[in-house]
Amino acid sequence: MKVLVCVKRVPDTGGGFKLTSDGQRVDTTNMDFTISPHEECAVEEAIRIIEKHGGSSTVLTLGPEQAQEQLREALAKSVNGAILLEAPDYESWDPAATAQAIAEAAKPGGYDILLFGNECADACNYQVGLRVAHWLDIPCVTGIKALEIQGNKAIAKREVKDGWEVYEVSLPAAFTVKEGLNSPRHPSLRGIMGAKKIPIEKKKLNKREPQLVRKMLRKPQEGRGQIEILGQGVEAVPKVVAKLRELGVI
């Protein structure tokens, strides 16, 4: 079994955002970088598939030199190989450009399973995995929270409002996954040391003309006025009940 898992380097925003003065990006001064929770689960799933079925896993990112940090993190968790598609200007690659480069890089790999996050944390485009699958002419199921490989087919479950949709597709196939699929492991110290020795394959691919172009980022208006403090501790309870009445809740 050969598994490819695709991730994106994003700032670890924690409590809040500051934008650069030109409004073009998040000001990442003093920020750490990470990958989205969905992609953490995709990496974990890649490792579990290989542990169960044998074979090898590869992690891929399209990004700047520094994105090797995110690749090393996956290697430290025991992903076997890594590919960096060099793109210092990765923030201006739209979903179609990103997907075309990934599809081109993935084609010679002969992967049985491609894993993506359902959407990246920053741009929230929801479409890179589906576009890659289309160009590789393989089936794709999005937003899955359970995956089971049975021979040359896969059973994937997607959570919907009042239950689960069960999909069955034949391999090779692509899946975009959601947090909740599994509990991602932490890398071991030995894994971290070992990961430093694994060479990262670097490729530079052409960027096609973008169809979706960012003009500006801004913070949304917060619609709420000044908060009304109803009180401290249990003494506030009568006022809370009065408020619930006023709101028509009781």
Place this chain on the structure above:
Amino acid sequence: MILAVLEQTKGTLPESSLEALTAARELAKISNDQAEVVLIGSQVKSLVSHLKGCAKALLVEDAKLDTYAPEAYAKIVAETIQKRSPRAVVAAGTDLGNDWMSRVAVRLDLGLATGCTEFKFEGANLRVIRFNWGGSLLEEAELRSNPKLITVQPHAIPNKPGEGAEPATETLSVALNEKDFRVQVKQVLASEKKGITLQDAKVVIGGGRGMGAGENFKMLEDLAGLLNGAVGGSRVATNNGWRPHSDQIGQTGQIIAPDLYIACGISGAIQHMVGCKASKKILVINKDSEAPIFQRADYGVVGDALQVIPALIAEVKKAKGL
């Protein structure tokens, strides 16, 4: 023409589809154009009465398409776009809508702007405002390819019923082959959860780090029972196994929009707030008065949720005469 691509289940249109329909009609109105609608499934004829103000309803009535068959659905819309040449195509920015439209986009090699909250034509381009970071930031972007494909962020554009006559109907026929069904729902499993869902509840109670342990969510369940509400949790609560992951409220979980959200022991990380900020009112119970959630709520109690909630339950019971 502006084309609205609408999800339906068992002959009903979800709120997100009605919002997308409203958006399509408004886009048609400001560009002096007309709106048409594509609907797929065996019971779609009964939905035409909801489509007032649209010029035409294009129907694909096929029981095989009652459950979502992504590639077949995408092929139908892609062929409809080629035949009818709309200026823009609008769908709901739900999981299904984003999946469906992404497949349409790549088939026709077009750009797609997901999660839009506003849009307007500027010459040949469509200028959109769309969610980034789950809505913590807004991106102003330009969609250059034609036609314009967009999905509308749920809860961003309120549903307004259309006026005027019902649309004329037309049956679409698209030849589908075996490959178009290589991805299809084989089976639907009912949720093991009982009671009202986070999406439907008028009152949602969320618990976070301040709840301290899984068993303390029992008191939130009790309060929810009294208020006819549902219980969810922050990412801390679901990652700690205090709540099942499906109850997570936030960027990587559910986006809720109840009348009242009661956040208990939740500090208010941006990733959580984007999941609950569509709530009409937010009441916070948190012992840390410096917690960022106090900047983003309507009402606050500075206190330990583990003490306030039991007292609140007793008082609510009294108020209800229980």
